[in-house]
Amino acid sequence: MKIILKQSKRYLAAIALFLLGSCSDNYLEQPALGALDDNVVANAQGVQKLLIGAYGALDGQQDADNALGGGGPWEAAPDNWVYGTVAGGEASKGSFGGDQPAIDQIVKFISNPTNGFYNTKWKALYEGVARCNNTLRLLGNVEDISDSERLNIEAQTRFLRGHYYFELKKMWNMVPWIDETTEDPKQPNNIDIWPMIEADFQFAYDNLPPTQSDFGRANKWAAGAYLGKTFLFQEKFPEARDILNTVTASGVNSGGVKYDLVPFFKDNFDAATENNAETVFDIQMVANDGTSTITNSNQGGKLNFPYNSPFRCCGFLQPSVDLMNSYKTEATTGLPYLDTYNQNPVKNDMGITASESFVPYTGSLDPRADWTIGRRGIPYHDWGNHPGIAWVREQSYGGPFAPKKNIYRQATQGIYADQSSWAPGTAINVHIIRFADVLLMAAEAEAQTGDLPAAMNYVNRVRERAANEDGFLKKYKDDSDPLAGFDEDQNAANYNIEPYTSTQFSSPENALKAIYFERKLELAMEGHRFFDLVRWGIAEETLNAYFDYQGNLTTDVRGGNFISGKNEYYPIPQAQIDLSVDETGAPTLIQNPNY
Incomplete structure (x- = not known):
């Protein structure tokens, strides 16, 4: 059951824009401005809609026609097929060289900060952060909810904010931290935000219930798995081992089913059999939602x-x-x-x-x-x-x-495929963490600790x-x-x-x-692949060997070269640096090394 996003996403974009204000290119120059007075939405119904808006930003899509801010929807695809899969050597960009050539620059590590893909992805993730911060800010003024409901909403919201910042951190490393207490959103990117990400997931793990009323909502064990992943990325191996072992032994999905591997590998990639025992946290996709668009049908993967x-x-x-x-x-x-x-x-x-x-x-x-x-x-x-x-x-x-x-079945395409655009959409969920991932993270932590x-x-x-x-x-x-x-x-x-x-x-x-x-x-x-190679410290040797081998077979990656000390992180979008200029004319944001 995908209630939170199947029943709500039909009106999600309108609610988010209405409550949070229209999106602009400048996410650091001013906070998101509400179209309504806070008192109008500072109630149980209003804050739940704000929370749903925070979930809605998971798919990286703002409207029916393009990704947030005017780029192609694939530029902010939540499965990171460009930044994680193709850049990790698991796949070629595909199509032909003249189609979306900006991707070729990214996967060969010859792109620069003006590549528009980076700006679209940055804005989509900070939109998620902004929605979370607005939810937390208004939650404090809500009076008509119980303490337990308030804590559940806060913990879900901090889980989501942790996710958005985790994505930002693994893409760009040094990014500005903006939370619900930040008065001047033009913050520098000169501090390590791992402690804040860790704190958000820890709070979610400590305060979320083990089950939720809607399957798509994060629960305690999803937060525990993400906390373990956060430890692993920081090379805090004992801490990662302890929490991941607890999740594997005791965790249940949001519907209360004990985590386990489903019998058939293929059932994780079929909309008819997903949201199962292996689901830790998915971005819920839905086809034919009545909007006559594929915005909620994994629009970011429509080319694939x-x-x-x-x-x-x-x-x-x-x-x-x-x-x-x-x-x-x-x-x-x-x-x-x-x-x-x-x-x-x-x-x-x-x-x-x-x-x-x-x-x-x-x-x-x-x-x-x-x-x-x-x-x-x-x-x-x-x-x-x-x-x-x-x-x-x-x-x-x-x-x-x-x-x-990502391919829907012929027999069920009438239910799980969406043909409302020039390329298809699909109801197959995007996996953020599934249980096989948890098991392999736990294996890594155990090996690192002996x-x-x-x-x-x-x-x-x-x-x-x-x-x-x-x-x-x-x-x-x-x-x-x-x-x-x-x-x-x-x-x-x-x-x-x-x-x-x-x-x-x-x-x-x-x-x-x-x-x-x-x-x-x-x-x-x-x-996952590119980000795994980076955190393991083997990206240079692995990807350059890939370029040497694959480049002899296909023309797409010829000339690719990963440079250690530079390409572990993508360049801060130049558009964001330009927008961060302060009253003295100096940019608040600092570019990553060697770009």
Whole structure:
């Protein structure tokens, strides 16, 4: 059930604009100005609507036509497909070189502070901060609610503010802190805001109830998971271990269901089976909400469907050859090739026309590959076998593959797809944290603090779910008629995955290598990769090796170069620096190093 955002988002944008004032480019020059007197909204109903407005900013979309502030909606996409997935080497931008060329600059780390994508993302996140601050400021004047309801609202709001600032911190590192007590919003970015983010999540963890009336609202355990993630990003490994172990042992989702991995990996990426035991915190998406737009249907991902296909548009977010090769497993052990996965690559159809025959790869493979990556000759959910180059806009530029986790099913498209725009929307949620992520974060914390058996058990729990044979894709009975049905007796590929043994977890270094790789396999295409590489301190070596390998196969990343000491964080948007100029003519905001 997605009550908070399914029933409320239809009027959310109008409420947010009405109560919080219209948006401008200058988020630091003046506070959000209310169109109504505070006394009008300082009541139980008003503050709840303000809180819903704070939730509504999660999707990064302000109106039906574009993202907040006039940029394309993909510039502030909440799943960070540009900044986390493509920039992390999991996918090519896709389409062709002349389409959204600003993304090419970002993923090759040759962009500058004037790139408009950064400004759109910055504004979208600070809009969320502004909505949270307005909610907290007005909450103090509300008299017609109980103490418990007041505490619940405050804790939810601080959870959301923690999220928005977490996103800002991992994107730009040094960003200004503005809260409900700030009188002059033109604040410098010269302090580390981790302590404030940590305090918001700690307050939420201490004060949120374990369940909520609406599934989309944050609960105590979502706050605990996010607090653990905050510790992990700060390398506070003992603190991260303790809270993440508590969440894994005792946590329940907002509906009261104990956290667990759902039996089938694929069920996390189907609107019909989401909001399940694995849901820690999702951005709730909804199709066909009556607005005749896809603003609430993951508009930020509208480009990311196969080109010239039943989805109409637009050929972006093509999984990389490097990612596909990562899913190879050793035939005898069922384990991945941690260091040599790009040797003897998975066969693909690069350069093979649609009229030529093609037999897919028959080697040993992790089954998550085919729930993550669309490739020729393998069922593309229930749409038939992926036809290869016929659904690729420019194969030499972006490669042969298509994204899959974001793709709705043919059988249920009338419910979960939204065709109200020139590109489709979808009701598939955006995962901020799911339970598999929590398990792998807990594994990392355990390995960093010395308990390698515990770390291995967490990782193997994830791998054992991936090995559930009932969740494997099947070949179609009749390749000439892909809608004829599945052959239940034969898998679509030679799937082979096994748990790790103590041999691979014999040292912290070996354990961490396995954990890092498992995050790549499990969470691929979900926006985590770049930020993981940065916090692990291996972005330069990993991404430059990716550029060397992938650049020999596709033209999109040629010339890419990650520079340590610079590219760990994106440049502060020049537009925001210009707007931060004080009365002396000096900017309040300081640019990140080496830009």
